[in-house]
Amino acid sequence: MSESNSTGARVAIITGAARGIGAAVAKRLAQDGFAVGVVDLDEAAGKATVEAIEAAGGRALAVGADVSDAEQVEAAVGRVAAELGAPTVLVNNAGVIRDNMLFKMTESDWDTVMNVHLRGAFLMTRAVQKHMIDARWGRIVNLSSTSALGNRGQANYSAAKAGLQGFTKTLAIELGKFGVTANAIAPGFIQTEMTKATADRMGVAFEDFIAYAAKEIPVQRVGQPEDIANLAAFFVSEGAGFVSGQVVYAAGGPKA
Numbered sequence: 001m002s003e004s005n006s007t008g009a010r011v012a013i014i015t016g017a018a019r020g021i022g023a024a025v026a027k028r029l030a031q032d033g034f035a036v037g038v039v040d041l042d043e044a045a046g047k048a049t050v051e052a053i054e055a056a057g058g059r060a061l062a063v064g065a066d067v068s069d070a071e072q073v074e075a076a077v078g079r080v081a082a083e084l085g086a087p088t089v090l091v092n093n094a095g096v097i098r099d100n101m102l103f104k105m106t107e108s109d110w111d112t113v114m115n116v117h118l119r120g121a122f123l124m125t126r127a128v129q130k131h132m133i134d135a136r137w138g139r140i141v142n143l144s145s146t147s148a149l150g151n152r153g154q155a156n157y158s159a160a161k162a163g164l165q166g167f168t169k170t171l172a173i174e175l176g177k178f179g180v181t182a183n184a185i186a187p188g189f190i191q192t193e194m195t196k197a198t199a200d201r202m203g204v205a206f207e208d209f210i211a212y213a214a215k216e217i218p219v220q221r222v223g224q225p226e227d228i229a230n231l232a233a234f235f236v237s238e239g240a241g242f243v244s245g246q247v248v249y250a251a252g253g254p255k256a
């Protein structure tokens with residue numbers, strides 16, 4: 001390992017890691033030997049993920065930060081660097097939905113989604129990249145979505161998720177010469193609080209929503225957070241160093 005902390009482990013930051021996909025990625029990277037900064041809106045929310053990692057023999061730190069706030073982002077990255085070591089892996093996973101048809105979408109629905117996904121990924125990446133450049137090694141993974149291809153009721157979210165794909169490709173071009181790769185994962189339906197919130201909003205029981213979605217997916221099931229964690233584990237691995245600027249759709253089939 002070219003850059004590691006005093007225990008020899010590389011340090012990864014996962015945003016939105018209190019639950020869902022982010023928690024699964026954090027646990028998987030800890031299993032793979034990374035010390036993990038669990039960033040979420042508040043420190044208390046990240047404790048469960050940290051406890052699970054520590055119970056399995058890993059090392060993690062919960063840090064509270066709103067990824068759309070530049071000062072909080074700088075402080076969070078500084079704290080991870082001071083307490084775990086210089087972060088050289090970043091998974092921009094924090095996300096929210098504010099779904100509505102375009103004619104009913106408020107400016108606040110638009111701005112919130114843009115701020116968390118796009119501004120958040122920008123601020124986090126800008127704060128972490130200096131550690132990657134110092135180490136001449138780094139891995140960035142951004143969470144896009146099949147919604148980047150267009151999805152009814154998600155003008156804000158699909159624009160943000162498509163935007164993250166462009167962001168990813170530009171990071172790959174700018175940072176490649178420093179040994180840093182950037183890739184995006186575009187999940188389809190993953191069973192988390194986010195998809196449960198969509199079922200609730202539509203007035204459908206979550207089990208029925210899952211069963212209906214599964215019928216339309218070639219592998220005949222919805223995804224689990226671990227399905228995405230497996231792909232993230234590949235992208236941040238040593239062996240993935242020649243794969244950069246890519247978007248992999250993890251959706252149980254070729255289409256959204």
Ligand SMILES: NC(=O)c1ccc[n+]([C@@H]2O[C@H](COP(=O)([O-])OP(=O)(O)OC[C@H]3O[C@@H](n4cnc5c(N)ncnc54)[C@H](O)[C@@H]3O)[C@@H](O)[C@H]2O)c1
Pocket residue numbers: 015016017018019020021022039040041065066067068092093094095096116120143144145146186187188189190191192193194195
């Ligand atoms: N669940 C799916 O089907 C699905 C599909 C495609 C993409 N995604 C994307 O994957 C990512 C994770 O989704 P999930 O389903 O696990 O969602 P989730 O709602 O279960 O978890 C999201 C986490 O992000 C945190 N978060 C929200 N805003 C934040 C902010 N400003 N700063 C820091 N943390 C913040 C939340 O507190 C929460 O812990 C999101 O980017 C989402 O858009 C999810």
